[in-house]
Every structure is written in structure tokens, then in C-alpha cells.
Amino acid sequence: MSIDVNNESGTEVDEQAILDIARYALTRMRIHPLSELSVIVVDTDAMEQLHIQWMDLPGPTDVMSFPMDELRPPSKDEEEPPQGLLGDIVLCPEVAKQQGEDASTQHSMDEELQLLTVHGVLHLLGYDHEEPDEKAEMFGLQAAIVDGWRAERGLTGPSPAPTVS
Secondary structure (H helix, E strand, C coil), X not given: CEEEEEECCCCCCCHHHHHXXXXXXXXXXXXXXXXXXXXXXXXXXXXXXXXXHHHCCCCCCCEEEEECCCCCCCCCXXXXXXXXXXEEEEECHHHHHHHHHHCCCCCCHHHHHHHHHHHHHHHHCCCCCCCHHHHHHHHHHHHHHHHHHHHHCCCCXXXXXXXXX
């Protein structure tokens, strides 16, 4: 799997953890191992510009996803998932830091960025949270992926609760 993490934010983030959890999420979702993903970490000004341009909403947000080939997890009867370009995930560490501090289970900026990376991957794969049933499915899957990744690494303590809107 080709995953590029490009930190343009000026904030130090755990790029290896972002890469690792993205790879874990894509493997768990059975995405073709030759698929490509780009993760870009930006400051609040750049994120605000993207948020206005693409969502017509003011202010910076935590994560945005820009799908390319609209890949989806393969069905159970598909033997080989299709290969392609997943797209881009854009993360904003300053927003992530604030969300981690404000969450009911306070956690670090890096833990929030890990959660947001999985959230972004799921959006690239067609998951959404507009309707209550969609939200339950997406956030349940998100929690299972983050918990599985943390367990594999022997990380203790509660997983970050979903803080994305």
C-alpha cells in the first residue's frame, strides 16, 4: 500500500502513527494492497480555505476527505478487491488538539489525529454519518479499527471517543 504523509502544518505530529493507522484501516477494510492514499497535515488557515472552498462553511475543520477512484471495500464474495487511488485526507492538528482537550475522554492531539485518519479513510470508502443509522455504522467501525490498532500496539487506556461531527 502506498501511503504518503506530508506535514505542511508547522506543528510536530506523529507521522509514523498516522501512516500506521491508515495502513491498518485499509488492510482491515480489505483494500487492494497496491492502492494509494495521500494524507496532508495543514494549519488552520489552509484548512479554513479548503472548508470554505469545498463545503461552503466558515472556519477550519478537523478532517476533510477527497476521494479519487471511489473505491469501496469488497463484498464477501469478491476474491480480489480493485486497485486504485483512494484520494486525499487533510488533517488539521490545531483543531485536533482542541478537540482532544475538549473530549469527555481527554486525549492527546496525536490520538485525535489517529482517530481522524480512520474517519477520513472511512469517508474515502463511501461511509457517511448524515443519517442516524449511517452514523452508528461508521462510528462503530471507526471505534473497532482504532481499538484494534491500539490493541495490536499494546496501548492502554480508553480509546478516544469520536469527536468528529
